[in-house]
Amino acid sequence: MDFTSLDQLSAYLNTQAGQNTMTTSGLTIQQILEQEARRLLNFIQKRINEYYESYDPSDLYYKRTYGMFAMRVEDFIDTTVINGTCSIKIDFDKADIQAHSLWGDAGDAYTTVELINSGWKVRDDVWFANIDHFGHQTGAHFIENGIADFNADNPYNLKVDPIGFHNLDM
Secondary structure (H helix, E strand, C coil): CCCHHHHHHHHCCCCCHHHHCCCCCCCCCHHHHHHHHHHHHHHHHHHHHHHCCCCCCCCCCCCCCCHHHHHECCCCCCCCEEEEECCCCCCCHHHHHHCCCCCCCCCCEEEHHHHHHHHHEEECCCCCCEEEECCCCCCCEEEEEEHHHHCCCCCCCCCCCCCCCCCCCC
8 A cells, every 4th residue: 555645644554454554573553552552551560669669658657559550551452543643541540549638528539640650748737748758759750760761662663642641741
């Protein structure tokens, strides 16, 4: 099949036939994207594991839920190709990463992944404000570091653009 523009190629790659096109590696485009999504997931998970191993929380303050182990590549990978850009969704199980403030109401839910990745501190001068991992935390940056690890070994030269997270300085 001959393409005379990037738009034609993009439109073809967005079809099932395009996703099933065999590449010179012997894999289809869909297989490559699934393989690379899993590799990216493994790099990010390695950085999450390092975060969990970096300290042991005191039972006095809180108990770990290990909710960040709930990251997964979707069973059905929704691949979108627009102007030559492929997108793969890697997500966390929302039920495992939602948390609520001890002093807020049920509407004050926040995403622990984003808080731990980017860092945070309590706004008020409360008794635990100076307790690391309880009143404040420096960002672990496991998402950015996992992406950097992936980019250091990126044989298909895929561009990773995390969307849906705030404060990622990529």
